[in-house]
Amino acid sequence: MKSIADAHILVIKVGSSLVTAEGKGIDLAALSKWAGQIAELKAQGKQIVLVSSGAIAEGIKRLGWTARPKALNELQAAAAIGQMGLAQAYEQVFAEFGIQTAQILLTHEDLSNRMRYLNARSTLRTLLDWNVVPIINENDTVTTNEIKLGDNDTLGALVTNLIEADALLILTDQSGLYDSDPRKNPDAKFISEIAADHPELESMAGGAGSAVGTGGMYTKVVAAKRAALGGAATLIASGHEPNLLQRLSQGEAIGTWLTPARSRISARKQWMMGHLQLSGSVIIDNGAVIALSQKHSSLLPIGCVAVNGQFHRGAVISVLNQAGQEVARGLVNYSSEEIEKILRLPSHQIEAKLGYVAEEEVLHRDNLVIRSAFRTPA
Numbered sequence: 001m002k003s004i005a006d007a008h009i010l011v012i013k014v015g016s017s018l019v020t021a022e023g024k025g026i027d028l029a030a031l032s033k034w035a036g037q038i039a040e041l042k043a044q045g046k047q048i049v050l051v052s053s054g055a056i057a058e059g060i061k062r063l064g065w066t067a068r069p070k071a072l073n074e075l076q077a078a079a080a081i082g083q084m085g086l087a088q089a090y091e092q093v094f095a096e097f098g099i100q101t102a103q104i105l106l107t108h109e110d111l112s113n114r115m116r117y118l119n120a121r122s123t124l125r126t127l128l129d130w131n132v133v134p135i136i137n138e139n140d141t142v143t144t145n146e147i148k149l150g151d152n153d154t155l156g157a158l159v160t161n162l163i164e165a166d167a168l169l170i171l172t173d174q175s176g177l178y179d180s181d182p183r184k185n186p187d188a189k190f191i192s193e194i195a196a197d198h199p200e201l202e203s204m205a206g207g208a209g210s211a212v213g214t215g216g217m218y219t220k221v222v223a224a225k226r227a228a229l230g231g232a233a234t235l236i237a238s239g240h241e242p243n244l245l246q247r248l249s250q251g252e253a254i255g256t257w258l259t260p261a262r263s264r265i266s267a268r269k270q271w272m273m274g275h276l277q278l279s280g281s282v283i284i285d286n287g288a289v290i291a292l293s294q295k296h297s298s299l300l301p302i303g304c305v306a307v308n309g310q311f312h313r314g315a316v317i318s319v320l321n322q323a324g325q326e327v328a329r330g331l332v333n334y335s336s337e338e339i340e341k342i343l344r345l346p347s348h349q350i351e352a353k354l355g356y357v358a359e360e361e362v363l364h365r366d367n368l369v370i371r372s373a374f375r376t377p378a
């Protein structure tokens with residue numbers, strides 16, 4: 001991807017130095033410019049999630065300190081103070097464009113625990129469906145050194161994979177990636193495009209970052225690698241670039257693109273196909289087999305006749321025909337116990353039976369791979 005013209009879902013990460021004008025305090029004018037650009041992208045039908053750093057830098061500024069403290073409890077307390085400013089500032093600048101915002105503070109646990117992961121995903125998707133711009137940061141106040149994500153570049157990549165965004169845009173204080181740190185080497189060469197799995201990326205990006213940021217380029221290239229595993233491209237570009245988002249959506253080459261080896265869809269299919277041990281299966285009737293394999297439909301409970309094994313919502317399961325042959329596999333929206341209760345039911349009766357509706361489908365077509373597409377032996 002060298003343009004965001006075709007991207008539908010974008011995650012935009014802004015670093016501390018940009019958000020706080022290098023630690024001087026929240027840069028309302030810069031935030032307002034991004035909000036205006038995001039409003040234009042939203043008018044084109046794109047869904048945007050913002051990952052914003054700056055809580056610690058802003059907290060330090062509000063406390064009147066001149067240096068970043070080292071003690072974790074002081075950093076956490078500073079983050080709690082600064083986050084108030086960030087939330088207030090984003091709400092204000094987006095309101096100028098008639099856009100509602102929502103604050104989401106995430107921890108490592110929220111993204112590694114399956115249930116919390118699914119809940120975070122469904123909340124984010126709901127907000128996007130409501131046209132809201134979620135503003136995400138790490139929940140610094142409750143994290144400890146051992147479980148800290150530690151930098152928002154990583155958080156940006158995890159969120160990109162969580163909501164299956166098409167691209168991650170990392171805005172920073174440099175115009176992109178150079179073959180060595182341009183602050184130290186005036187002859188550093190600019191890189192406009194590189195494979196996200198290029199073996200020399202980490203060594204080019206070595207070293208910490210600016211005075212107020214945390215990870216430098218290193219965490220950005222590692223984040224790009226992580227996003228690429230989910231099939232998303234990453235752009236590292238300067239947040240000072242005027243009209244950056246519009247120009248990118250018109251195909252202008254700005255910043256450094258780190259490109260994935262495979263597309264999002266194929267990355268996910270490969271992941272599902274690669275599952276050797278599936279935790280269970282559903283058996284479906286012939287009508288459902290035809291709907292899935294020929295019409296690319298989702299699997300609805302009405303076509304499900306039996307369920308085998310024990311699994312949770314979010315597991316990869318097999319879909320079998322009544323002769324026991326695998327016709328598809330995919331990420332399931334209900335647990336085995338729930339499916340047992342809704343077998344053969346039309347979707348509008350799910351709520352009456354379970355007391356809630358997680359999703360209309362047992363397996364959504366975007367989360368399904370049909371057997372004919374498998375390369376594994378039958």
Ligand SMILES: Nc1ncnc2c1ncn2[C@@H]1O[C@H](COP(=O)(O)OP(=O)(O)O)[C@@H](O)[C@H]1O
Nearest residue numbers: 015016172178180181209210213214215216217
């Ligand atoms: N190869 C490189 N190319 C560009 N910048 C680099 C490189 N290696 C290290 N850096 C440093 O990374 C810094 C950006 O990281 P950081 O300060 O953490 O930003 P942010 O706050 O936006 O996350 C740059 O200012 C630059 O000094």
Ligand SMILES: N[C@@H](CCC(=O)OP(=O)(O)O)C(=O)O
Nearest residue numbers: 016053054055056151152214
């Ligand atoms: N959660 C921290 C983010 C720290 C961080 O990753 O900063 P940066 O390297 O500027 O993106 C904060 O808001 O201060």
